[in-house]
């Protein structure tokens with residue numbers, strides 16, 4: 001009795017964690033729109049967020065709440081998928097993913113293709129009551145309206161960014177590299193190492 005309880009105490013938390021880890025799929029440019037769908041998600045540590053690029057030539061690039069359309073540079077360089085061009089007649093789509101390493105603060109993203117952020121092509125992980133997706137998107141659109149160099153506010157220092165990019169084929173596991181110093185995300189100079197093409201059912205309309 002006592003022994004089995006002890007075993008359960010050891011094993012159950014492990015099962016609980018692995019059962020909860022999930023992959024969240026986000027469609028980028030679905031129906032040739034300038035959107036992330038869904039535009040905001042709730043993710044826990046260990047969850048993988050997998051972006052599937054379905055049209056045009058988009059990116060998923062990490063920014064800050066204060067500067068929605070500028071790539072985050074502090075405390076570390078933000079995640080960036082790089083440009084993911086998709087031919088109009090494509091039947092398979094590029095995918096990029098990252099795994100959450102810290103879910104205690106929101107993460108903010110945009111598409112860095114010219115003009116897209118200013119048209120509201122933004123994405124959020126774990127927005128809060130005080131920092132909402134709607135407020136973030138409105139700020140992105142406002143910066144697009146002025147369309148000069150963004151000089152409003154300084155980049156917010158946010159501590160650890162809470163995500164680690166990783167390769168992902170089926171996205172079932174989280175094959176990402178381990179987080180670097182201070183839980184910061186790891187960003188390679190080349191996107192090639194973290195990209196893979198996921199074949200889809202032929203005939204899927206764009």
Ligand SMILES: *[C@@H]1O[C@H](CO)[C@@H](O)[C@H](O)[C@H]1NC(C)=O
Nearest residue numbers: 027028029030031033035037
């Ligand atoms: C594409 O459009 C269809 C029909 O309006 C809709 O059901 C579907 O959710 C859209 N897909 C994406 C990825 O936006």
Ligand SMILES: *[C@@H]1O[C@H](CO)[C@@H](O)[C@H](O)[C@H]1NC(C)=O
Nearest residue numbers: 057058083084085086113114
């Ligand atoms: C994708 O967009 C980037 C930035 O505008 C551009 O440099 C690149 O040539 C584009 N790629 C394709 C295949 O159109």
Ligand SMILES: *[C@@H]1O[C@H](CO)[C@@H](O)[C@H](O)[C@H]1NC(C)=O
Nearest residue numbers: 086087088089090091092202
């Ligand atoms: C897609 O379009 C390009 C350019 O028109 C063409 O070269 C290519 O063969 C097409 N691919 C398919 C699978 O139809």
Ligand SMILES: *[C@@H]1O[C@H](CO)[C@@H](O)[C@H](O)[C@H]1NC(C)=O
Nearest residue numbers: 104105127128129130131132
């Ligand atoms: C959210 O905003 C309210 C009102 O400005 C403030 O009192 C509260 O401390 C904020 N909460 C967080 C977690 O920042």
Ligand SMILES: *[C@@H]1O[C@H](CO)[C@@H](O)[C@H](O)[C@H]1NC(C)=O
Nearest residue numbers: 102104105158159160182183
């Ligand atoms: C997670 O992020 C929060 C907010 O940025 C930060 O205060 C905290 O130190 C981070 N935790 C770890 C383990 O990196």
Ligand SMILES: [Cu+2]
Nearest residue numbers: 058111113116
């Ligand atoms: Cu875009």
